[in-house]
Amino acid sequence: MKISVIGTGYVGLVTGTCLAETGNEVICVDIDESKVEKMRNGIVPIYEPHLDVLFERNIKANRLKFTTSLDEGLAHGDIIFLALPTPEDEDGSADLSYVLNVSEEIGKKIKEYKVIVDKSTVPVGTAEKVHKVIAKNASCEFDVVSNPEFLREGFAVDDFLKPERIVVGSSSERATALMKKLYNPFVRSGNPIIVMDEKSAELTKYAANSFLATKITFMNEIANYCEKVGADVDMVRAGMGTDSRIGKRFLFPGIGYGGSCFPKDVKALQKAGKDENYDFKILSSVIEINSSQKTILLPKIENYFKNDLKGKTIAIWGLAFKPETDDIREAPSIDMMDALLDKGAKLKVFDPEAIPNIEKRFGDKLNYCESMYAALDNADALLICTEWSIFRTPDYGRLKQLLKNPVVFDGRNLYNVNDMETEGFTYVSVGRKTVNL
Numbered sequence: 107m108k109i110s111v112i113g114t115g116y117v118g119l120v121t122g123t124c125l126a127e128t129g130n131e132v133i134c135v136d137i138d139e140s141k142v143e144k145m146r147n148g149i150v151p152i153y154e155p156h157l158d159v160l161f162e163r164n165i166k167a168n169r170l171k172f173t174t175s176l177d178e179g180l181a182h183g184d185i186i187f188l189a190l191p192t193p194e195d196e197d198g199s200a201d202l203s204y205v206l207n208v209s210e211e212i213g214k215k216i217k218e219y220k221v222i223v224d225k226s227t228v229p230v231g232t233a234e235k236v237h238k239v240i241a242k243n244a245s246c247e248f249d250v251v252s253n254p255e256f257l258r259e260g261f262a263v264d265d266f267l268k269p270e271r272i273v274v275g276s277s278s279e280r281a282t283a284l285m286k287k288l289y290n291p292f293v294r295s296g297n298p299i300i301v302m303d304e305k306s307a308e309l310t311k312y313a314a315n316s317f318l319a320t321k322i323t324f325m326n327e328i329a330n331y332c333e334k335v336g337a338d339v340d341m342v343r344a345g346m347g348t349d350s351r352i353g354k355r356f357l358f359p360g361i362g363y364g365g366s367c368f369p370k371d372v373k374a375l376q377k378a379g380k381d382e383n384y385d386f387k388i389l390s391s392v393i394e395i396n397s398s399q400k401t402i403l404l405p406k407i408e409n410y411f412k413n414d415l416k417g418k419t420i421a422i423w424g425l426a427f428k429p430e431t432d433d434i435r436e437a438p439s440i441d442m443m444d445a446l447l448d449k450g451a452k453l454k455v456f457d458p459e460a461i462p463n464i465e466k467r468f469g470d471k472l473n474y475c476e477s478m479y480a481a482l483d484n485a486d487a488l489l490i491c492t493e494w495s496i497f498r499t500p501d502y503g504r505l506k507q508l509l510k511n512p513v514v515f516d517g518r519n520l521y522n523v524n525d526m527e528t529e530g531f532t533y534v535s536v537g538r539k540t541v542n543l
């Protein structure tokens with residue numbers, strides 16, 4: 107099939123590449139000329155594990171092309187995916203201007219039947235709006251489908267190729283048949299394509315993300331309470347998670363959720379509720395708790411240094427909002443770094459992938475290090491914000507030798523508390539006892 111993808115970010119590029127992998131002819135359109143230039147030169151513009159292999163293979167096979175020309179994209183695809191940004195607007199709602207502006211152009215430019223697929227995360231009623239905007243100028247038939255995306259950054263290729271489900275919101279039999287044909291290769295293992303109306307599909311996406319953010323936030327509150335009463339959140343998590351009704355995943359407490367989606371999507375659903383005079387009280391709590399959770403370790407760091415962080419050097423491991431990505435959007439590390447800089451601390455930072463993005467945000471305010479151990483050299487303490495695998499088994503001897511004080515503040519509970527106690531570290535984590543303070 108002929109596919110066009112408008113917007114070649116984390117979702118668009120993965121969608122385009124994976125659809126090319128199953129034999130479709132794909133053109134990816136992006137407004138960012140430098141990005142398109144890079145991709146034309148065979149460079150994957152984002153860090154996403156396993157994407158490079160598929161990317162290269164499909165470019166070589168002539169199934170994956172890139173352009174800045176919307177006209178070219180619209181002429182090519184029978185199915186046109188919109189994978190455009192829907193960032194948080196000033197009032198918390200999703201900014202639909204990217205989606206609606208491109209839709210307006212689509213209306214003016216399409217000359218034969220097309221299925222316009224909204225893959226961006228958008229509020230209930232957007233498919234209707236997109237339909238209206240296109241219909242204003244369209245001289246041919248078209249259908250609008252809502253097809254929310256559930257991939258996770260860092261696992262995007264795997265999630266796309268082997269989705270647990272595909273949601274198709276469509277009230278057109280013709281469009282639904284095309285979508286089923288397109289996605290059939292991805293659901294051979296028996297996972298379902300769930301067809302529903304457009305509004306339910308749109309809400310499914312917000313409900314899923316908001317539920318997951320709530321699950322994490324609930325565990326963060328349990329963790330905070332564990333510290334008050336001397337319980338161990340790892341034990342509580344294991345005890346709870348084995349109940350299949352609860353499940354083991356997304357119960358890991360820490361310094362809050364970040365990323366390009368949970369924060370904005372929870373706020374967008376809360377705002378959408380408000381617009382209908384519905385008060386999503388649970389979401390308001392989630393937003394408030396997550397915001398304070400991001401700096402939950404700050405008072406503990408201040409306490410260790412007797413409220414005087416001026417001139418103290420803190421090493422930070424992990425800056426991306428989660429491992430296996432270079433994405434720093436809403437990363438808890440940013441809140442911690444802002445707060446520490448504000449208190450007069452100096453920061454030596456390391457992340458395997460996110461430093462270029464962090465450098466754009468912080469400039470020369472930080473000391474960027476080439477390795478995890480270089481960051482420790484002469485630092486007064488270590489703070490961990492992201493659980494990259496390489497941090498999991500450090501050389502404890504080297505850690506102690508390089509740090510001025512053997513103290514680790516761990517926002518992701520990477521280490522066994524008893525091991526850290528035996529190794530002689532002052533070890534502060536989330537929802538577990540602090541040792542050697």
Ligand SMILES: NC(=O)C1=CN([C@@H]2O[C@H](COP(=O)(O)OP(=O)(O)OC[C@H]3O[C@@H](n4cnc5c(N)ncnc54)[C@H](O)[C@@H]3O)[C@@H](O)[C@H]2O)C=CC1
Binds near residue numbers: 118192
């Ligand atoms: N990042 C993720 O893991 C997931 C994101 N989503 C949703 O997918 C949508 C896209 O998200 P990302 O891929 O993360 O965004 P992104 O910011 O990484 O990529 C968006 C791309 O669209 C391009 N663009 C902007 N205006 C354009 C235009 N007029 N014409 C052509 N290209 C244009 C930008 O240059 C950029 O390359 C959002 O609604 C997001 O909520 C959904 C599931 C997962």
Ligand SMILES: O=C(O)[C@H]1O[C@H](OP(=O)(O)OP(=O)(O)OC[C@H]2O[C@@H](n3ccc(=O)[nH]c3=O)[C@H](O)[C@@H]2O)[C@H](O)[C@@H](O)[C@@H]1O
Binds near residue numbers: 260361368
């Ligand atoms: O809409 C989206 O963009 C995507 O948002 C999330 O994916 P992503 O943001 O890539 O990453 P997650 O693995 O979900 O992690 C999000 C945040 O929650 C935090 N988290 C996750 C799990 C956990 O147990 N504890 C926890 O604090 C992570 O550190 C991270 O900051 C969802 O998992 C995807 O299904 C969805 O498609």
